[in-house]
Amino acid sequence: MRQVAIGACLLGALLATASEAADVSSVPTVHALPLYGEPALPADFRHFPHANPDAPSGGDLIRAAQGSFDSTNPFIVRGTPASGLTQIYDTLLESNPGEPFTMYGLLAEGIRLDPERRWVEFDLRPEARFHDGEPVDAQDVVFSFETLTTKGQPFYRAYYSDVDSVTAIDSDTVHFDLGDSESRELPLILGQMPILPEHYWRDRDFEAVTRDSLLGSGPYRIAEVDPGRRIVYERVDDYWGSEVPVNVGRHNIGRLIYDYYRDQTVALEAFKAGNLDFRLENSASNWATAYDFPAREQGFVRQLQVHDGQPAGMQAYVMNLRKAKFQDRRVREAITLAFDFPWLNRNLFYDAYARTDSYFENSEMEATGLPSEDELALLKPFRDQLPESVFSEPLPMQQPQEMRPRLRKALELLREAGYEARDGVMIDPENGEPLHVEILLYSTQFERIAQPLLRRLARLGVQGNIRTVDVNQYLNRLRSFDFDMVVGSFPQSLSPGNEQREFWGSEYAERPQSRNLIGLQDPVIDALVDRLIAADSRQALDTAAQALDRVLRWGFYVVPQFHLAAHRIAVWDKFAWQEPFPEYTLDLSAWWVDPEREAVIEDRQRSR
Template identity: 75%
Template sequence: MRSIVLLTTALAATPALAAAPADVPTRHGLALYGDPALPADFDHFPHADPDAPVGGTLTRSANGSFDSTNPFIIQGTPASGLNAIYDTLMVANPDEPFTMYGLLAEGIRLDPDRRWIEFDLDPDARFHDGEPVDAADVVFSFETLTEKGQPFYAAYYADVSDVRVVDENTVHFDLADSDSRELPLILGQMPILPAHYWEDRDFERPTRDALLGSGPYRIEEIDPGRRIVYERVDDYWGKDRPVNRGRHNIGRLVYDYYRDQTVALEAFKAGNLDMRIESSARNWATAYDFPAAEGGFVRRLEVPDGQPAGMQAYVLNTRRDIFQDVRVREALNLVFDFEWLNQNLFYGAYERTHSYFENSEMAAKGLPSDAELALLEPWRDDLPARVFDTPLPIERPDDGRARLREALALLHAAGYENRDDGTLVNTETGEPLSFEVLLYDTQFERVVQPLLRNLSRLGVQGDIRIVDVNQYLNRLRRFDFDVVVGSFPQSANPGNEQREFWGSEYADAPQSRNLIGLADPAIDALVDDLIAADSREALDTAARALDRVLRWGFYVIPQWHLGSTRIAVWDKFGWKEPFPEYNLDLDAWWVDPERGAEIEARQRNR
């Protein structure tokens, strides 16, 4: 057993006026608002079956390639599924909006004023090599991830002022921002790394080693760029913890890599893949009429999604000069013809996205409420007047030609004119208005082409550049693009991650999720208001104010959303219904032994 250095006592270093840990009750879980729905003695999550059979294989596809098994750093392209080898302090219940229950942490103490939080680790917790998971590992993980990991971690945990060992199984976090309600919960999401394993290794360099964790799976096989396989840990220390009972049932998780989604679809139809989460409306409508599906060997599910739809969009890189004028950005929004796409390419499957918090109460509508105005007024001189006096959603002419005329007028007002040959050029420099849409998947090319055709009618030169996924990720990390198809996913309880989406300090941080390049004090302040919200009503208000400012900035061209997840599976899996309300939990699925054997026999005899 490794020795532990007692750095200090929690009480001695606790901020003034904060409660002493000894006076705070120990809990089994935390909810963002109110109390956890499940009692301290709950046996398993309601959507999990503790009697589910164990074994079998789930083979899925992954896009492109990979060259690293370290998912936490800037360098390298990490393999899919690596989260399965790591445990976290707490686990979210997908049937509650945002409630975390203890995993590595068997007990949690939160200061009533949210100035600190302590976690008591389960003394039985072990890494896969048999070494105990202790408080020093938690401190190591926090410091390593925030100092050497992707910018996400520094943003997510920016308001932690100190972390320290109390004793071998107790770790204490001081919270600089006691107004952030979600900070204690998201600390529970942190993957815990083995300090002893990394002692003589360079954390910041990509590796293809089978890294050490403490989770329900370990890496069994690595074929760089082609396949990674995880095997279930039979003597997993946490298999009987309530958050795990009836979960992690499948014996092997396999990710096979395909550079083209069309090939991946054919692999599924041939039985080489067990599951496919379908992103193409055309495929969903037309590609699943093959013999195995007609014979009842393949099932298709549409699982309702209880989370906000978030924002999928063409992201305009405002670091580029051509996108710094809001009139240019607004014109490009007018050119996008969702209705034509939905009718002609998507079989009417989607709805147009307007809000960054679409499909939720956080989406801004109409004019600002009095509560929103209280947040927006200090920035009135810095924000567009339409934020205050024009209702949402933003009105657009129904007629496509009228939209193009309006877009061209905006471009002319922004300092562009059409030459005799129709090309749109800058009146001062003579440079044509042109940009490139960067893609890594040929499947999306047909979706971009109609946008470029409409732009060409205005004299704008648009091109598509398709690169392999590794080059795509490298360019994304350096913000070396004009336009990409990006997404800003949202939960029912947005918080600290909003800093990395929109915050000034991440505008130039490599690999941050501030793809737009936003650096706006008003937006920074609204993000702080959202994080500090102390009630559901305050959170909704702050999100609406932020949503309103982002939408009137025209920083992206919103695309579309679907209120469910489309899943096609070979019919060998079992699960409990109803599905959890807020998130799909594939970890609670299992392979039915009889049905699995029947499917496998069919594949062998094809």
């Protein structure tokens, strides 16, 4: 906690070097930071509403991870990190899964935010400890920020790019000076930063791949590392933060185990055999047909469909603009028109999905119809740089469902782009090369979904193939942008912000391992992202997102796929939870193992 006894002169001198902001002492200390409005929970709340403070602790949760891993450091560019590693680290603040975006104190027990949002301070809890017993102090926060933004993945530099400086005022108080970007979410996302132990890393190479059981301060520690096969986390019995309100009733399960499978079919069979406890099912076909087995029929396995209140985001075939063949918008639109979602949904998905149109699907941020007056105010300054269709036509995904008129239009677009059909193959007359696309995958499970797109493209004379590689090779090619098309995902929250720069920003187009998979370098999109980040009200945020969504959709940079506004969960019936589930985020940390039901499941397994 910040010491009130520090003299006014000393405090003023410290802050003069850190900020030109108003007197810190005049800013109230609060327990939570909402993006807009007021926090839903009062300062004296005891636990999140969906958490059970009387939940027992213990038991195991075993789940599948896909592919392989060779690193226990999830923050660096090198290596393939294991699943679940962030569970060993605490953050300054913790989000409430029952609110759109409000952060409550975890390592920080008090927060002071300048009314003009030029700086933010966090008071650390004096009882906070790393797993080796060393205190978590303000210098660890400074070290974490500087290390992640200089040695970590590009994401961190993008996420925290508007921080001017960070200063340890004393051992328990850290001060961040914020830039002039007007980023409303910046103080909140600083609270999401994992805090690393400076004393642990002092004599270690942070950027080197390691399989060590790294040191954290969170509710779990690494207990076992079997590279490429399994990683086990054990609950920290003397965890310093167990009584902090955001943790009460959470982190109950004794061991979290991730077993690695290269084939999802094998992982499903392992679940049926009882070797896995939990499965997030992403296949509509499996959900409809694969759970007809004795344990499910006898009530030992449950299937849950839990509502997801977050925007669906965009899952799509991503076209790589770094490849010359994708630089013509007409070619990209033609490829988009060849995607036959109704056929896929009917024949492969049991009509379980909805077509994704928007980058902010299932939210107020989704663009609809023609631009509103507020959207036009953002878009008109760029009229000469945008297609006229952005202003005058309905959104592009509102196309005929029948494939014949879609393919006819796609053929016209390819011809307009200069391609010629020779012996049934689309040829670029400038170089004599056929138009060919390769879809890069790391799982055979997606091949059956990609093949129909290639068949439709073949009808247009566009050649194509699928290349399925192992996870490590896939990640290496993704990092270096060595692909034509991949299945990419751009997840969105109800409060999008700084992460949009890395999704779409020009400065990340050529930065290895950035999330700008498309390779976008468009000053209009950069400007709209800045307006979104600077939005000072919910209405302004929605309008900026709608304008950005509209421009992205008219660019035809991706082939949108499909979504389901729910989580499909299959689970052996030894777990319990408190309902209703939180409105916005699935929180498995609030689940626990029911000892009696666990005993029943174990008896069944032994008797088989």
